[in-house]
Amino acid sequence: xxxxxxxxxxxxxxxxxxxxxxxxxxxxxxxxxxxDLINAIFRAAHTIKGSAGLFGLDHLVEFTHxxxxxxxxxxxxxxPITGELVILLLAFCDHASTLIDxxxxxxxxPPQVAERSKELISKMEIGSHKSAEKFEICEIENxxxxxxxxxxxxxxxFGREVLRNGMDPASFIRYLATMGRIVRIVTLTKNxxxxxxxxxxxxxxxxxxxxxxxxxxNTIEGAFEFVRDDAIINIIPPKSSRREYxxxxxxxxxxxxxxxxxxxxxxxxxxELELVFDEKLEKNIQEATPVPKSETSxxxxxxDEKIPETKEKKESKSNDYSLIRVNSANLDSHINLIGELxxxxxxxxxxxxxxxxxxxxxxxxxxxxxxxxxxxSALQLRMVQIGAxxxxxxxxxxxxxxxxGKDINLxxxxxxTELDKNIIEKIGDPLLHLIRNSIxxxxxxxxxxxxxxxxxxxxxxxxxxxxxxxxxxEVSDDGGGLNKKRILAKAIERGLIKPDQTLNxxxxxxxxxxxxxxxxxxxxxxxxxxxxxDVVRRNISALRGTIEIESTETVGTSMRIRLPLTLAIIxxxxxxxxxxxxxxxxxxxxxxxxxxxxxxxxxxxxxxxxLRGKVLPFIRLKDIFNVPxxxxxxxxxxxxxxxxxxxxxxxxxxxxxxxxxxxxAGNRVGLVVDELQGEYQTVIRPLGKVFNGLKGLSGFxxxxxxxxxxxIDVPSLVMRIVNGCVFH
Numbered sequence: 001x002x003x004x005x006x007x008x009x010x011x012x013x014x015x016x017x018x019x020x021x022x023x024x025x026x027x028x029x030x031x032x033x034x035x036d037l038i039n040a041i042f043r044a045a046h047t048i049k050g051s052a053g054l055f056g057l058d059h060l061v062e063f064t065h066x067x068x069x070x071x072x073x074x075x076x077x078x079x080p081i082t083g084e085l086v087i088l089l090l091a092f093c094d095h096a097s098t099l100i101d102x103x104x105x106x107x108x109x110p111p112q113v114a115e116r117s118k119e120l121i122s123k124m125e126i127g128s129h130k131s132a133e134k135f136e137i138c139e140i141e142n143x144x145x146x147x148x149x150x151x152x153x154x155x156x157x158f159g160r161e162v163l164r165n166g167m168d169p170a171s172f173i174r175y176l177a178t179m180g181r182i183v184r185i186v187t188l189t190k191n192x193x194x195x196x197x198x199x200x201x202x203x204x205x206x207x208x209x210x211x212x213x214x215x216x217x218n219t220i221e222g223a224f225e226f227v228r229d230d231a232i233i234n235i236i237p238p239k240s241s242r243r244e245y246x247x248x249x250x251x252x253x254x255x256x257x258x259x260x261x262x263x264x265x266x267x268x269x270x271x272e273l274e275l276v277f278d279e280k281l282e283k284n285i286q287e288a289t290p291v292p293k294s295e296t297s298x299x300x301x302x303x304d305e306k307i308p309e310t311k312e313k314k315e316s317k318s319n320d321y322s323l324i325r326v327n328s329a330n331l332d333s334h335i336n337l338i339g340e341l342x343x344x345x346x347x348x349x350x351x352x353x354x355x356x357x358x359x360x361x362x363x364x365x366x367x368x369x370x371x372x373x374x375x376x377s378a379l380q381l382r383m384v385q386i387g388a389x390x391x392x393x394x395x396x397x398x399x400x401x402x403x404x405g406k407d408i409n410l411x412x413x414x415x416x417t418e419l420d421k422n423i424i425e426k427i428g429d430p431l432l433h434l435i436r437n438s439i440x441x442x443x444x445x446x447x448x449x450x451x452x453x454x455x456x457x458x459x460x461x462x463x464x465x466x467x468x469x470x471x472x473x474e475v476s477d478d479g480g481g482l483n484k485k486r487i488l489a490k491a492i493e494r495g496l497i498k499p500d501q502t503l504n505x506x507x508x509x510x511x512x513x514x515x516x517x518x519x520x521x522x523x524x525x526x527x528x529x530x531x532x533x534d535v536v537r538r539n540i541s542a543l544r545g546t547i548e549i550e551s552t553e554t555v556g557t558s559m560r561i562r563l564p565l566t567l568a569i570i571x572x573x574x575x576x577x578x579x580x581x582x583x584x585x586x587x588x589x590x591x592x593x594x595x596x597x598x599x600x601x602x603x604x605x606x607x608x609x610x611l612r613g614k615v616l617p618f619i620r621l622k623d624i625f626n627v628p629x630x631x632x633x634x635x636x637x638x639x640x641x642x643x644x645x646x647x648x649x650x651x652x653x654x655x656x657x658x659x660x661x662x663x664x665a666g667n668r669v670g671l672v673v674d675e676l677q678g679e680y681q682t683v684i685r686p687l688g689k690v691f692n693g694l695k696g697l698s699g700f701x702x703x704x705x706x707x708x709x710x711x712i713d714v715p716s717l718v719m720r721i722v723n724g725c726v727f728h
Contacts, residue, residue, distance in 0.1 A: 010051050011104045012325065015097065017044040019392070022093045025086050026394045032081035041089070042071040048096065050225045059109060060099050063117050066124040067092045068218060088123060090395070095120055146239050151183055152220065153245075153267040154209040155234040157253055162203040162230045169205055175223050180213025186261040188254065206254070208261040242276045249276070328421065331381060335568050338371075338378050339683035342569065345371040346681070346704025372681060375569055382566065384424045386464045386473070387415030392428070393435055397460060400439045407457045408443060414464035419471045420566040423543055427473070427563070430536040434475040434559050435460065437533065442479030442557050452554060454478070468663050469587020470715075471565055476558040482551040484508045490517065509549040513537040543567070544698045546715045548665065562665060562715065572682035572701070574709065575660060576675030578627040581709035583682050583701060584671065588662045588714045592676055595657040609659070609670065617721055618659055618670030621712075624696055630674065664718040671712070684711060695720075 021044035028037040049064035067089065073079040095116060102109050109117075154176075158169050176182060188206035192198065213220065217235055224233050232253065236244050245262065252258040259276075262268045268276070345367050352364035390412045397410040443449075443458035450456060461476040484505060491497045491511045503511075511517060515534045540547050545563035564570075564585075572583035595618075599609045608617045621627065659670040684699045691697075698713035 007055060007103070009325075010055060011100055014048050014051065014100050017048055018093050018097050018100075019388075020044055022090065022395055023391055025089050025093070026398055028081055029083060029086045035075075038071070038075055038081075042068070042075055045071055045092075046221075046225070050222060057103060059114070059117065060096070060103070063092075063099065063121060064096065065218070066121050067096075070124055072218065088120075090398075091120060092124070146241050147245070147268060147272050148239070149210075149267050150212075150238050151267065152180075152211040152213060152238060153236040153248075153262070153265065154207070154211050154220070155232070155236075155248055155252065155258065156209065156224075157188075157206040157232040158203045158227070159230040159232075160202045160204075162227060164201055165230055167227050167230065169203060169207070172223060172227065173207065173209075176209070176211060176213075176220075179215050179219065179223070180211055183210040183212050184265045185209045186264050188257055188261065190254065190257060208258065208265050208267075210265040210267050242272070246276050326381075331421075335378055335382065338375055339569060341371055342375060342681045342683055343702050343704065347706075348704075350704045375681065379420075379566055379569060382421050382568065383418040384421045385415060386417050386419060386424065386471075387412070389424055389428055389431070390415055390462050390464070393431065393462065396432065396435055397439065400436060404439060406439065406443055406445060408439060409457055409459050411459060411461045412463075413461070417464040417466065417471065419563065420568065422567050423471075423563055426539065426543055427561075430539045430561070431462075431473070431475065433533065433536045435462075438475060438477040438479065438557065438559075442477040442481075444480050448480075452480075466565075467562075468665070469565065469585055470562045470664070473561040473563070474558055475561075476556060478556040481553040481555055481557050482509055482512070482549070483553060487511055506549075509551060512549075513547075544713065544715075546665075546719060568684060570682050570684060572680045572711070573660065574677040574680040574703075575621075575658075575671075575673040576677055577621045577625070577673050578630045580625070580627050581677070581703060581707060582621060582673070583680060583709050583711045584660055584662060585682075585712075585714060586679060588664055590661045590663050590668065593659050593661065593670075595659050595670075595672060611661075611670075616659075616661065616668060616670050618672050619717065619721060620672040622672070622674075624717075625710075662714050662718065664715050667718050667722050669718045669721050671717070680709075682709075682711065 021041050024037045024040045024044075028034060028041065031037060045064055045068045049061055049068055052060040052064065070079065070085070070089070074081060074085075079085070095113075098113060099109065099117070102113070156169070156172070162169060173182070173185070186208045188208070189204070191206070192204040211220075217237060220235055221233070224231065227233075234248050234251075236248060245268065249255050249259050249262075259273060263270055263273055345364075349364045349368055352360040355361075394410055394412075397408055401408045438460055443460065444452070444454075446456040449458065459478045461474070463474040463476070465472050487508055488497075488503070488511075491508075491514070492499050494516065496511060496514050496517065497503065513533050513536065517533070537547060540561055540563070543563055544567070545561055548560040548562070549557065550560065551557040565587075571586040573586045573589050575582050575584060593611070595609065607619065608615050610616075622629070657672050657674065658676050659672055660676070661668060661670050680703075682701045685701060686699055687694065687697065696713050696717050697710050698716075699711045701709050701711060703709050
């Protein structure tokens with residue numbers, strides 16, 4: 001095995017585990033008694049510690065071990081979930097991520113980072129000791145409820161799939177012998193079927209073990225790390241209370257066998273077993289405060305009795321496929337090659353049409369269909385659900401809410417919406433600015449909200465959905481909305497507009513995206529410098545997207561981002577304007593109609609037509625991009641044609657305009673072109689720095705003939721018409 005590759009996998013998986021741990025911590029504060037969340041948090045820390053030990057990363061093992069101790073006490077019900085504990089564990093996640101970053105970069109931990117590790121370890125140790133002291137006092141109050149044994153008791157019930165998964169139960173027992181002494185072991189063989197019902201690849205064994213060791217519980221549990229999901233493991237320390245043994249018996253797949261073997265192992269005396277089953281004791285236990293289960297348990301696949309599966313286990317079983325990790329650079333290279341294949345396929349189709357050979361035409365048609373299927377499959381590989389990006393902002397809302405003293409609830413919807421991975425990677429920063437802006441500027445303090453008749457808790461919503469070939473991401477809040485008078489006054493004060501200048505509501509709202517604009521009176525950690533919203537618009541424009549504002553004072557604000565589904569390959573609609581070719585994104589095309597001279601006359605030069613009783617504005621691509629008219633060839637009558645010369649004018653080619661009707665954000669606009677040339681698979685290529693500022697264009701593509709076709713930026717054209725702008 002290449003250890004460098006294995007270390008990269010460890011880094012990637014550790015970051016994922018920390019992300020899952022952080023998400024669970026943000027939920028557990030509202031559901032402190034949810035065992036699934038508590039177990040998920042513990043498993044993340046435990047897995048990172050175990051994996052770090054394999055690579056000899058002692059500093060990470062030591063740091064994680066202390067968090068694991070605290071989480072183990074939470075699982076055992078000895079330590080309650082509080083806001084302070086959640087903040088401490090979130091700090092653990094942040095610092096563990098920092099340590100993993102240094103591991104990824106192959107660098108030593110700087111002194112200041114190591115000092116931070118010691119500080120957090122100290123805080124975690126203090127919390128762990130305090131909870132342990134409280135638990136010891138609780139136990140001392142009931143000394144008669146403890147058993148006399150000085151040995152640990154291990155109950156190991158292996159699942160049917162253990163052998164198939166490459167694990168040998170005997171190897172775990174041998175490993176235990178290296179850490180201590182097995183005083184007595186009882187093997188449960190009751191579940192072994194007879195004759196033809198026995199499958200040699202199934203495991204039917206269970207063990208009850210009396211064990212003597214100086215190791216702590218975490219070390220013993222670590223011995224079973226690789227079989228955790230295929231067995232029920234119960235570990236009971238020496239001199240534990242009788243209720244621990246009662247829980248073991250009640251939760252066991254074979255309660256009668258386990259109770260008998262507790263005596264056979266010497267863990268309990270017959271008298272102590274009777275006390276365990278004493279009705280009075282059982283009644284007292286039932287009346288006591290319930291304690292979350294501390295055992296690691298996953299149901300063994302027994303034919304006669306199954307233990308309920310955890311939520312995570314059910315979800316994992318619902319997926320009947322496995323996932324592999326792919327280097328993103330390799331994926332991008334794959335997409336680029338498919339782009340070249342599309343261009344080559346188009347060239348082949350044109351050559352086949354020119355040749356007129358039926359066999360070649362058929363082969364070109366098959367090739368085109370296959371290339372289209374490969375393209376769709378490859379693009380699907382780049383599509384990523386936006387839910388993971390949304391979930392990262394739960395921590396942002398949690399921290400910023402604490403910092404501002406506001407109570408804010410984050411609502412996430414549309415998590416399953418997919419878009420290109422490259423867009424996912426670049427949309428995080430704009431969303432972060434919008435969320436922080438909503439919390440700081442939008443949502444009011446509890447006092448102001450109460451005075452306005454609103455609930456004290458503010459609501460921030462993240463939503464994503466598909467619309468007209470675009471991905472729409474909304475950041476909404478139920479705050480005070482944008483104060484247009486204040487925005488206008490600030491804009492005049494900063495010289496962004498003239499005092500006598502008249503702006504509509506939309507233009508006033510969009511002033512917040514101007515460089516250096518801010519309505520904050522004071523500069524703080526969140527706002528006041530006037531750089532955040534400018535960055536938002538610039539980054540979204542770089543993704544060929546737009547941002548809209550919908551705001552009502554005292555009601556709230558919604559920021560709506562519209563982005564293309566992908567930055568790589570799209571289905572396009574090829575049109576001709578003069579001698580030039582343009583591509584319109586097919587997802588935005590609604591229909592095509594002919595522009596007659598009668599409709600032009602009726603519009604009276606106002607650039608709109610009557611489309612089935614509705615006014616449709618249109619623009620001529622020829623005028624916007626200064627495309628010269630194509631020269632009209634004079635028609636030459638062929639005397640060999642069997643046509644009366646008087647009617648030869650009917651063969652004269654006519655010049656007619658066509659209107660391609662596009663829709664963006666609910667706004668319909670017509671694009672006037674000369675020719676409609678049909679659908680075309682379009683490989684999007686950037687214009688480059690020299691032409692990057694051209695209005696109305698988002699890129700170019702190479703046609704099968706080798707000619708260049710410009711890709712129309714429909715959103716910018718539509719929004720300019722809606723806003724009444726003039727093109728230059």
